[in-house]
Every structure is written in C-alpha cells, then in structure tokens.
Amino acid sequence: MSRLVGRLAQGALLLVVLSMLVFVFAELAPGDFFTGAVLDPRMSEELIETLRLQYGLEQPLHIRYLRWASSVARGEGGFSIAYRRPVVDLFLPRAAHTLMLAGASMLLAWIIALVLGIAGAYRAGGWLDRSTLIAVAALLAIPELLLALLGILVAVNTRLPLGGATSLDYASLSLGARLIDRIEHLVIPVTVLALTSLPVLVRHVRTSVLEALDAPFVRAARGHGISGRRLMLAYVLPAAANPLITLFGISFGGLLSGSLVIEGAMGWPGLGPLVLESMTNQDLHVLLAGILGVCAFLWVGNLIADGLLVLIDPRSGD
C-alpha cells in the first residue's frame, strides 16, 4: 500500500517536472499564439498587443506557469486561446474517442497476438508459425500511414463509414442502431491501429512462450508425459506471463501514441488532430494537456502492469 502511495507521488512529481519542461521549451521556441495572427489583415498591431495582455502572454515565465497551474487546480486544465474555452471542455470528449480507439485496438491486437504467438511457439517451425512470421515481417515493413491509406481504400470499397465516430443522423437513431453505428465507425480505424502494433506483440509473445518451453521444469513435465493444454496452462503460460504483462503495460502507451498518428489520417475525432493543431499554432495549454495526458496514460499502463506482476508473483502467496 505504501508502495502504491510512493508510486503515485512519483508519478505526480514526474508530471509537474514535465509540465515545467514543456513551458521552458515553448519559451525557447520563437513566437507565441499570436505570431501567426500578424499575417491576418483583419488584425491590427494594437489589437494583437491588447490580446497578448489580456491572455497574460507578456508576463514572465513563472507567473504564466503559476496561472496555468491554478487553472489546472480549478479543474479547467488551462485555457485554449484558439477555441476560447477551458481545455477540459475540448479535451474530455476527444480523449474518450482516443481511449475507445486505443482500447479496442489493444484488445484486438492482444487477442490475435496471443493466439498466433502461443500456437506458433507450441509448434515452432510448423506451417502456422512460419506463415505468421512471414506475415509479421511483411506488416513490419509497411509504414503506418500506408496502412491507414489501405484502410481508407477498404472503407471506400465496402460500405463501412470512415471519418468521425458516429453518423450525422446519430441523434435520431434508436439505441440498438446507435450501437451498430458506433461499431461500424470503429471497424476500420481499430483494425488499422491493431495491425500497426501487432508485429511487435506477436514476436514478443512467441519468444516468451518459446523461452518458457525451454525451461527445465517444463521439460521435466514433458518427461512425465504432461502435454497439450495441461502443459501450456499449468507450466508454460504462467512462466511466460511476466514479460508479457510488462509488455502489456508498455503497449498501452505505444498504442495511444500510435493512435494519435492514425487518427489524423483516418479522420477519427480524437486527441491526435487537436494536439497536432495546438503544436502548429502554439496553443500552449492544449499542447500541455496532450503531452501530460499521454504520459499519464503511459505511466498508468506501467502501474497496472507492475500491480499485476505483484499480484501473480508466486512468492506473494507465502
């Protein structure tokens, strides 16, 4: 328990330090949100100066940081100059979409990886193992964006919708129809994102199971005629579980950042486009929320993995 508190404090400290770093780096970069506005003929020099004063951009760095921090403490998460709204209002609905996409992809990718990795390792060198390895190598050679394009091609050629998380007439649909509508919108983005993370997962699962199959206690079990499902469930998979659980935690963060890239290409209304936009127009508070959000999720993923490791540690039962 005290270890959990320690970890939480550590994570909070990490986020604080990270937010400071982002502020400092943003300061080092030339210009601010209104630098681009100078080119807009409707904006006079005076107006821009007034706006800068209004948003407090003229104030020294530490004041700006504290103002941001107090806004976070109030639960607003900062203020987006571009949208003239508290960051939470922008962030939460999009974060929900990103999580939906990343979560569903993670589920799909892990199910496929476990099935192919375990079955392949159990009959290493067999036809399934060899075809899996070839497919994985091919998949690894295809860039993410090309996969996204292929996904778009598939969507165009089937009747699957693409772009957005729901149809335009979503509000008028019945409950069942809404569910189907959501799932239809998820199919292509989830498949593409799952495919991007699949190669690494399959290889790791396969290697971990292969290593476990090589362990002396697994050989001993084989020597006693224990095989098939019993061998896998009672000996091999528990031995392979630890590295896989660690990977599970890491893969969550990886899928999330992969999601940010795929979203833009596939028109998924998640955090990806918002954060990208905030980066180009220097909407600092939105950018901060994006960076801190992704890091927090990475960290939570690792925390969950560590927790699971403690939970299944055979020594913890003694």
Next chain:
Amino acid sequence: MSGGPADRAVLSAANISMRYRRGGKLSGSEQIQALDGMSLEVRSGEILALVGPSGSGKSTLARCLAFLERPDSGEVGFQGEAVPWEDVLAMRGLRRRVQLVFQDPARAVSPRFTTEQVLREPQQAWQQRASPQRALDWAQLLAEVELDPKVLPMRARSLSGGQLQRLVLARALVTEPDALLLDETFSGLDLSLQAKLANLVLGLVESRGLTCVLITHNSALAEQLADRSLVLSQGRVVDERSAPDASTGGTS
C-alpha cells in the same frame, strides 16, 4: 543377477550429433557442436558415470537419452530398439520409463507449485493414461528419499538445496522408471550431504533395480559410485574406465 539380460543395453546412442546456435535457437549464426557423433550403451542394472569438463555435452546427452530432445542425426535406442520420435503417444510412454533429474533442481520445479503439487502432477498424468489402479504410496515414496512430509504444503522453490534434490529425485521415481539419469545431482552440496545423497541413490538403485547414469565433474566420485565411467570431451566419448569389480555387476 548376472548373465543374459544384465548385459542388454537399456539405453543406447548411435552416432548422435547435436548442434546449437550460440545465444539461443534463433539469433546468432555461430554454431556449437554439443554432441559430435557420440555412441554409447547403458547396460541393464549398471551405474554408468559420465565424466567431462564443463561444456563437453553431458547435459545435452542426458536430455537426448531421456528422449526430451531429438538429436540432429543418429539414433537413440531404448531396450535395443530405435526410439520412434514421430510417434507422440509412444514417446510419452517411453519418457516415463527413463527419468532425468535435472542439473539445477531449483529451476526444474515450477515456481508456482507446492511440493505436493510437484509430486502429484506426474502421478496424475500417469494415471490418466496407464492403469488407473496405481495409487501412489506417498509415505513410502517420501521415506525412500528421506524427505520430511512436513514440506508437502510448502512452496517447492523455498526448500533447501538438499530437500530440493530429494524432491526432484522423488518426482523422478513417481512413474516407476527403469532408468534414472542424474545430472550433477551431488555437486554444489556440502560433503556430508553429498555422501548421504550418494548412499541414498545407491540404495534406490539396489532396491528398485534401476539402471543409473551419473553425470559429474568429479572423477573421484564417479570411480567410487559407478561400475563404469565414460569420459566425454567436446561432444565425444574419449575414454572408458571400468571399476575393478565391474564384471560382477556390483556385488555389495
């Protein structure tokens, strides 16, 4: 016993070779010839010692003789017949009749199992397939290896080195094998424990009529315990030594 059946080979290897890639099975290109055309016979009822320096292929040979790994080439035989590697069911049956006690007992038991589970697993697997009437006499088995029944509910990996060796020895006996392969079972233990375990094994070989292959670095120990010693080096048998009384088949 003497004559006929005693001279028959229980286990044999004919010109077996085994090659590994350094750093696991997949990565790396440098290959290691763990076994290089090795041939040997283990006669029924004898205690055969395999002596050789580290890396000479002793453990690899043991895994082949216990039918746990198939050599790249050459034949492994059991009671005069070549082992049918492709026949999964037959192999399962054969593996129970030749038991290997692994070099590192701590790694040879699952970290999740209690001592009792470690012993129960092979017994259940055996009962499922063979004669269902064979109830195991736990008390007798534990007494045979001089293991205190109090350790049964303890996690196997938390046992002491000596207890672990006795446990894996007991596990090897569950399926009533014909032959026992002991991979460095006596190394890494203090001398008195070494002597105790050695006597225990000698007693088991006698009482159960086992054929035994002893793997060791220690040629003095080999000479003391074994009827015959083979010296291995770089995957080959390079020398054979017989104990003076080997022809009588160990009469004590």
